[in-house]
Amino acid sequence: MSQLETLINTSDENLLTLLSSLCQGAIAIDQECRIVWLSQQYRELMELPDNTEFIGQLVNDILPTTQLPRILKTGQPSFLDLMQINNQWCAVTRLPLKNPDGSVFGAIGFVFYDNLENLQPLFDKFARLKKQLVSENLLRISKYELDDLVGNSPALLKIKRQALRAAQLDTTILLLGETGTGKELLAQGIHNASPRRDAPFVGINMAALPESLVEAELFGTAAGAYTGANKNGRLGKIQLATGGTLFLDEIADISAAIQAKLLRVIQEREIEALGSNRLEKVDVRIIAATSRNLKQLVDKGLFRADLYYRLNVLPLQLPALRDRIPDIPAISSYLMEKIARESGLPALSLSKDALIWLQQYHWPGNVRELHNRLERACVMAEQELISTEDLGAEDLISTNETIAFTDLNQAKNHAEAESLQQALTQSQHNKTKAAKLLGISRATLYNRIKRLNM
Structure with missing residues (x-):
């Protein structure tokens, strides 16, 4: 008998009755992902037959899409999620069950659907904040998985293996690679493959931030920190990423003063808001990225050596597109489907000559340039097959020139x-x-x- 079964069998029946009355369905699993309890309301909501005994069965066999095993594995709660059950939107809360020493011995899920309107103010507030941050190009939504790195070339498969291993370690990662190789996509993939996947992913383009705003945006501001500041203070992007991942793109572009403050975040896991004299503990995993040679910047005295070594704990070098030529057909197909879906343009295919040209071109702008050329081609093409001319090949060099x-x-x-x-x-x-x-x-x-x- 599992620890959770023992707990349930020795508990007052009123406890389970109380749990059932608080929601429209509840289910619990033990450390082996076997069902040890489910309420009658849960049976009815999931349309499970009354004449079948589910206790002791693997939860995935009964509910293939359940997220409870993930909660069990990570030990991290999912306080609010929305899922559709029998054409009815429900709010779902999933919690790990832990011993005093922190070890997980089970997980329990609750389903609510009667009072979703009560959550509307929360949804509205989140939507406003998300819209504001996205419009400022400061918050980047985590929507990519490692599988979104398209291709099967040895160079790509190697970086995906390295990224998957790095995702399991809660340490700082430095992504290196030319502009347009997909560093942000990889950062999001690492976040979504890590135990922090249910917490925020906050991405910042350091090169896009004016120098005067960097400190306030990163570390937040105390109430009345400066003239015109929010009277209640403002959270910085590091606080917004609490429990999750902070992605610092173009890390080489930060000033010496910000380098020193960032070093303290990594070493001490604490920040000091602008205008405050109080240190605040933070829990974030940092992924930094740059297309520049940080070691050379250190040698020239333009980047702190101690920060460089703190960032360079797990360096991952993304391959240039010219080093993964076999992936170009698959990437092109993926991008053209995406362009057609987002633009409403008809789906097109590449001509044989166009595909050959794509595989022979040297791609100084990498995947980003490939996307731009394919987007141009999808707009300019007058036939069902995209030609080299549609891709702009004739603009670069004549095909007859030797x-x-x-x-x-x-x-x-x-x-x-x-x-x-x-x-x-x-x-x-x-x-x-x-x-x-x-x-x-x-x-x-x-x-x-x-x-x-x-």
Whole structure:
């Protein structure tokens, strides 16, 4: 007999009656995921037959989509979730059952559906906050899993294996890779594969924050911290990520002062809001990302060495698209379906020549550039099959042009310079527009122009 069964059998029947009366259905499982108790209301709600005994059966055999085993495995509660049961929206709460030493011996789920209107103020408040943060490009919604990294190339499979292992460790991760390789997607995938998956994922583009706002946005503000500040104070993004994951994109762009404060967050797990003299404990897992060489910045004195080593505990290097050419057909198919779904445009396919060109192009902007070119093609194509012309191949280099190179780097630099020059010409030398055409950041564009002596 399991510990939970013993507890139920020795408990006052009034306890189970009370639990049943508080909701429209309840079910409990033991540490082996076997059902040890379910209320009559739960049977009726799930339309389970009265003449069948479910006690002792594996809960997944009866309810294949149940989330209780996940609660049992992680030991983390799910205080509020919405699910549809027999065409009726229900609010669901799932809780782990723990011993005094913290070990989990079971899980219990409660279903509510009579009073969802009482939750409307909470939904409205969350929607307003989410809309505000998303509009400011500060909060990024965690919607991707590791399976959303499309492809089966050795380079991709390796990074997915590394990411899955890293997700189970509650330590700092540093994502490295060129612009457009999918660092944010990987960060969300790691979060959703980790024990913190039910807590918030808060993403911040550090390069998009004005220097004067970085400290307030990260660490929050105390009441009356400065003229015009919220009189009640304001939570920072680190507090919003409590219990979950904080994703710091473009980490190389933060100032020395913020580097020092961030170091304390990682070392001491505490923050001090702007205008406050009180330290506050925080529980966040930090994933940082950069397309720049942090070690070189450390050597030049532009980035703190101690922060670099704190961030570099688990470095993951994302492969460039040119290093995973076999994945291009699958990625292209996935992206074109996504573009068609989101834009309402008809679903198109790639011609043989277009697919060959995609696999031969050097992709300075990686997957982001691929997405941009496919989106352009879906708009410009006049046939069912996308041509190389629709992809903009003719703008970059003539297919009839043959150039002999004795040095591979020379060939690569020549092709990259032509891509940059064409984008600059099309944008009338507006570098922001040129960077967007290439699917890279403005800073990356400047760096490449400088490197190629253009």
